Amino acid sequence: MERLVASLAQILALCRKEIIALLKDPANRVILAAPIMIQSMLFGYAATFDLKHVPYAVLDQSRSAASTAFLARLDGTGVFEREATLASPGQIAEVIEDGKVLLAISIPADFATRLAAGREAPLQVILDGRNSTTAGAAAGYVAAVTMAFNKARGAASPITVERRAWFNPNLDSRWQIMPAMIATLSMLQTLLLAALSIAREREQGTFDQLLVTPLTPLQILVGKAVPAIMVGVMQSTLVLLVVRFWFQIPMAGSPWLLYLGLLGFTGASVGIGMSISALSLNMQQAMLHTFLVIMPLTLLSGLLTPVRNMPDVLRIATYANPLRFGVDLVRRVYLEGAGLGDVVFDFLPMVAVAGVTLPLAAWLFRNRLA
Amino acid sequence: MIDAPPSVVIEGLRKTFSGPDGKPFDAVAGISLSIRPGTLTAFVGPDGAGKTTLMRMMAGLLRPDGGKLSVLGIDLLVDPQSVQNRISYMPQRFGLYEDLSVQENLDLYADLHGVPPAVRAERFSRLLAMTDLASFTQRPAGKLSGGMKQKLGLACTLVRVPDLLLLDEPSVGVDPLSRRDLWRIIEQLIEAEGLSVIASTAYMDEAQRCDQVFVLNRGALLAEGTPAALTARADGLTYVVTPDADVPARDLQARLIDAPGLVVDAVPSGGQVRFIRQPACDDARLKELLHGCDAQPREAELEDAFMLLLHEHEGPAREASVPPPLAAGRADGPIPGDDGAPVILVRDLVRRFGDFTAVANTSFDVRRGEIFGLLGPNGAGKTTTFRMLCGLLPASSGELRVAGVNLRTARAAARARIGYVAQKFSLYSNLTVRENLDFFGGAYGLRGKRRQDRVREIIRQFDLDPSAPSGNLPLGYKQRLAMAAGLLHEPEILFLDEPTSGIDPLARRAFWRTITALSQAGVTIVVTTHFMEEAEYCDRVAIQDAGRLLALGTPREVRARSGTAAGHMNEAFIAIVEQARAAEGHARVAA
Numbered sequence: 004m005e006r007l008v009a010s011l012a013q014i015l016a017l018c019r020k021e022i023i024a025l026l027k028d029p030a031n032r033v034i035l036a037a038p039i040m041i042q043s044m045l046f047g048y049a050a051t052f053d054l055k056h057v058p059y060a061v062l063d064q065s066r067s068a069a070s071t072a073f074l075a076r077l078d079g080t081g082v083f084e085r086e087a088t089l090a091s092p093g094q095i096a097e098v099i100e101d102g103k104v105l106l107a108i109s110i111p112a113d114f115a116t117r118l119a120a121g122r123e124a125p126l127q128v129i130l131d132g133r134n135s136t137t138a139g140a141a142a143g144y145v146a147a148v149t150m151a152f153n154k155a156r157g158a159a160s161p162i163t164v165e166r167r168a169w170f171n172p173n174l175d176s177r178w179q180i181m182p183a184m185i186a187t188l189s190m191l192q193t194l195l196l197a198a199l200s201i202a203r204e205r206e207q208g209t210f211d212q213l214l215v216t217p218l219t220p221l222q223i224l225v226g227k228a229v230p231a232i233m234v235g236v237m238q239s240t241l242v243l244l245v246v247r248f249w250f251q252i253p254m255a256g257s258p259w260l261l262y263l264g265l266l267g268f269t270g271a272s273v274g275i276g277m278s279i280s281a282l283s284l285n286m287q288q289a290m291l292h293t294f295l296v297i298m299p300l301t302l303l304s305g306l307l308t309p310v311r312n313m314p315d316v317l318r319i320a321t322y323a324n325p326l327r328f329g330v331d332l333v334r335r336v337y338l339e340g341a342g343l344g345d346v347v348f349d350f351l352p353m354v355a356v357a358g359v360t361l362p363l364a365a366w367l368f369r370n371r372l373a
Numbered sequence: 374m375i376d377a378p379p380s381v382v383i384e385g386l387r388k389t390f391s392g393p394d395g396k397p398f399d400a401v402a403g404i405s406l407s408i409r410p411g412t413l414t415a416f417v418g419p420d421g422a423g424k425t426t427l428m429r430m431m432a433g434l435l436r437p438d439g440g441k442l443s444v445l446g447i448d449l450l451v452d453p454q455s456v457q458n459r460i461s462y463m464p465q466r467f468g469l470y471e472d473l474s475v476q477e478n479l480d481l482y483a484d485l486h487g488v489p490p491a492v493r494a495e496r497f498s499r500l501l502a503m504t505d506l507a508s509f510t511q512r513p514a515g516k517l518s519g520g521m522k523q524k525l526g527l528a529c530t531l532v533r534v535p536d537l538l539l540l541d542e543p544s545v546g547v548d549p550l551s552r553r554d555l556w557r558i559i560e561q562l563i564e565a566e567g568l569s570v571i572a573s574t575a576y577m578d579e580a581q582r583c584d585q586v587f588v589l590n591r592g593a594l595l596a597e598g599t600p601a602a603l604t605a606r607a608d609g610l611t612y613v614v615t616p617d618a619d620v621p622a623r624d625l626q627a628r629l630i631d632a633p634g635l636v637v638d639a640v641p642s643g644g645q646v647r648f649i650r651q652p653a654c655d656d657a658r659l660k661e662l663l664h665g666c667d668a669q670p671r672e673a674e675l676e677d678a679f680m681l682l683l684h685e686h687e688g689p690a691r692e693a694s695v696p697p698p699l700a701a702g703r704a705d706g707p708i709p710g711d712d713g714a715p716v717i718l719v720r721d722l723v724r725r726f727g728d729f730t731a732v733a734n735t736s737f738d739v740r741r742g743e744i745f746g747l748l749g750p751n752g753a754g755k756t757t758t759f760r761m762l763c764g765l766l767p768a769s770s771g772e773l774r775v776a777g778v779n780l781r782t783a784r785a786a787a788r789a790r791i792g793y794v795a796q797k798f799s800l801y802s803n804l805t806v807r808e809n810l811d812f813f814g815g816a817y818g819l820r821g822k823r824r825q826d827r828v829r830e831i832i833r834q835f836d837l838d839p840s841a842p843s844g845n846l847p848l849g850y851k852q853r854l855a856m857a858a859g860l861l862h863e864p865e866i867l868f869l870d871e872p873t874s875g876i877d878p879l880a881r882r883a884f885w886r887t888i889t890a891l892s893q894a895g896v897t898i899v900v901t902t903h904f905m906e907e908a909e910y911c912d913r914v915a916i917q918d919a920g921r922l923l924a925l926g927t928p929r930e931v932r933a934r935s936g937t938a939a940g941h942m943n944e945a946f947i948a949i950v951e952q953a954r955a956a957e958g959h960a961r962v963a964a
Contacts, residue, residue, distance in 0.1 A: 009818055016815020020801065020808070027803045208799035212858075215763050215868075216816040217789035369767075 013218055017226025021200070025230065039238050042188050043245040052176040054140050060087040060098045060107040067115030077148050099131050106130045106141050181246045182337040183306050185239050186265070186329035190272045190300070193235035195293050197276025200227050201368070202289035214369070224365040228273050235269035236262070255340030264332040264346065267353045271325035274360030281367030300326045325353045378446050380410040380537050380569045381431060386440035388426050400426040402592035403440065408571065408585065413563055415580040416573040417679065418589035419877025424573035425465065427589070428541045431571070432462035445536055461535035465542050467526030471515030475506055475525055478514050482529040500528040503558050520551020520750070527558060538562070540572040544579060548750025549905060549947050556582060577676040578943070588682050595682045600675050607677035610637070610652060612668040615645045622646050623910045627889045628662065630882055635659050638680040638882065641909040642941070644929050649677050683879055714777070716741045716866060716897050717762065722771035724757050731757040733920040739899060744892050746911035747901040748946065754920040755901050756870070762899060763868050764788050776865050789817065792859035796871040798851045802844030806837050806854055810861060817862035831857045849880045856887065867891065869900040873907060885910050905942040916949055923953045
């Protein structure tokens with residue numbers, strides 16, 4: 004018991020030193036809070052797949068009441084903004100190539116007569132496919148408007164699809180992205196912080212001084228990991244506050260479970276960071292390696308692209324990616340109100356990553372060939 | 374020759390930098406001097422004297438903040454390029470391309486300086502012969518030893534024949550043998566090519582070889598003249614005293630250096646103590662101080678004059694010259710826990726890095742309360758040995774016991790009983806003195822009131838300011854803090870890695886005074902150094918070269934073995950290493 008207390012007191016001394024060193028530097032204090040706030044605002048406002056302003060051009064060769072009614076509906080959505088009214092099909096290429104409009108709607112001359120005759124009246128929509136995501140979304144909108152137009156004319160198709168999106172009733176992509184940011188944004192800084200922690204000491208020569216103390220590698224590991232995890236969870240908290248109270252996205256799940264998940268996730272990130280740090284000879288190397296790791300971690304996280312669409316090899320690789328499960332866990336707890344039983348499979352890979360990388364880092368402290 | 378214009382004329386030259394605490398300080402504070410052409414000139418002074426700043430200004434690499442500076446008759450402020458076309462400058466760390474071979478480095482510098490291909494072959498073969506590098510032309514520069522790198526740097530500097538050669542501390546970090554070779558090359562050059570050379574150095578034996586010496590300290594010029602003229606300043610003040618048989622020379626030296634009113638400087642040397650008395654010193658009180666030992670006058674040396682000048686300039690109020698008072702208590706009576714067993718036991722220690730053997734079959738003991746010195750040129754294996762002793766590096770094979778604990782099985786337990794002071798200041802710079810000490814106290818397992826008491830005590834002992842940020846401390850205080858952190862847990866053994874490299878002679882005296890006091894208090898000290906004269910402070914020394922232990926014993930025994938009993942430790946060292954290298958050469962030929 005006495006030995007345990009003594010050992011914990013040694014770890015505490017290291018934790019205290021880490022935190023003092025972190026907060027001592029005024030530049031550090033700013034870095035801990037400012038970037039994460041700015042990034043959450045940026046992602047909240049800028050990173051959205053929802054189309055709010057779609058510039059379009061129209062080539063109305065029908066010039067009929069029917070075509071005018073259709074276009075009025077399109078304009079009435081508030082999403083479509085007519086940028087140009089074209090006189091000939093030749094102009095379509097020009098406006099799309101210049102990027103002036105995202106799509107051009109061509110209404111053929113026989114549009115009204117076909118409608119009046121009760122026949123099929125095709126509309127041509129030409130999309131700028133250079134950004135397939137936006138183009139796809141815009142096409143979907145046009146289809147919806149068309150369907151509504153048909154319905155109003157009493158020509159509804161026999162089957163109508165009633166769409167109900169659970170957990171995100173308006174399918175607002177901000178709801179999809181922002182809770183994921185609670186994990187994603189804090190990871191970048193936690194990883195970097197952990198990666199620099201040992202590399203900095205190596206570079207400044209203080210690591211030898213630390214290694215000649217009776218601290219064991221395990222104690223050094225805990226003493227260095229705990230402050231880094233604390234910083235990571237604190238940063239997640241900042242994002243959580245922005246998501247909940249600034250963007251007012253309602254939280255369905257238990258905060259306790261959310262924090263338990265964040266703890267597991269941050270632990271895994273710190274483990275990766277510390278391993279990078281123990282391998283790096285100096286801060287420059289540590290920084291470079293961190294950026295090398297961050298990119299695939301983000302891409303393979305399922306944050307923006309669904310994991311199930313990836314090739315098998317990559318899909319297997321995602322199991323080593325704590326961000327994949329961190330994002331999944333946070334989204335499910337936050338939006339869906341999932342309980343521990345629902346997300347327990349998210350914990351396993353994260354705990355496994357932490358369980359491998361943290362001891363690896365401790366081993367590397369002493370066994371990395373200098 | 375008399376009519377030739379001076380090669381360098383400096384008037385009221387000034388350069389100001391901003392210090393670590395943000396306050397400006399004068400690195401060169403209004404120096405005026407002129408240097409005759411065709412001579413070998415030395416700038417000597419401790420670290421921070423302004424030598425490098427002056428060199429860089431003369432090379433046109435740094436713009437002075439005031440004053441006049443002309444080199445080879447050209448105003449450097451007006452036309453630096455035409456000066457640079459005619460001089461060669463070798464900085465402290467010469468920019469060799471480590472991945473290129475010796476030959477490729479030479480070719481590259483010849484290209485950079487536009488040396489015509491016609492003259493290259495002759496020039497290269499001459500330089501390679503001079504530097505003994507002819508058989509290594511294909512070896513990458515990164516794989517050369519420190520001394521060889523420095524010689525290659527000099528060769529690259531000399532690919533063309535300059536009118537003036539500037540060498541900034543060419544021998545820093547170079548072992549005594551290479552240092553001797555380097556100066557032979559420089560002297561050959563002056564003789565054969567008649568160029569002017571200006572070299573800065575911290576070694577007095579190097580300054581002794583020069584035609585003209587300028588003594589600098591803290592940006593000011595203290596004195597100038599021929600070595601003989603400067604040495605004359607110490608005439609009649611220099612003595613040597615032999616202590617009683619049972620008193621270590623360093624104890625007498627400590628007593629002398631503690632009396633600054635009577636003694637300017639004292640160093641142990643060959644079992645005796647060489648000292649400089651104060652000009653106005655009272656004979657009766659000096660006799661009392663010597664405890665009746667007989668002081669014999671000895672011939673003054675340049676070093677004596679240099680120390681005299683430094684002391685005059687620094688004055689008695691100098692910070693580092695007051696040794697920190699140390700806890701008494703352990704000083705009297707038998708050393709606790711002394712059962713006669715060695716406190717460090719090394720048997721057949723080996724360390725390999727790949728197929729390179731850094732330390733080969735090394736065995737030695739260190740006894741309790743001893744000051745034990747590990748000496749050797751760079752790359753000799755002393756740092757590797759040292760790191761294994763501290764538990765920073767695992768041994769490849771062999772037995773290693775520190776403070777009675779096997780370092781290969783119980784490293785953490787052994788580490789609790791040792792203190793370590795690194796070569797470079799390696800505490801946390803952005804933490805205050807107290808925060809650093811609190812942390813290391815905690816890491817060594819001190820808790821609660823005991824830690825508070827120890828921290829308070831050690832702050833008082835070492836006269837530190839607890840709230841000062843450690844990064845901004847002057848060098849001498851940084852070293853005190855490092856020592857304080859290493860002694861916080863009252864270790865049995867204190868390891869010091871090159872503690873005196875980069876600090877000036879006065880601070881070195883103060884540092885050794887602290888070590889002597891610690892040793893008297895019963896702490897075992899293991900120290901590495903490349904200053905051979907510092908071996909005189911040690912009870913026993915081990916000399917290493919190329920991973921092998923060449924000599925082990927008291928400084929007196931080591932000198933006796935080398936056959937240079939009366940000489941300096943430096944000469945003994947050179948003799949031992951040369952004998953060993955020659956013997957190895959024989960063995961290789963025989964095989």
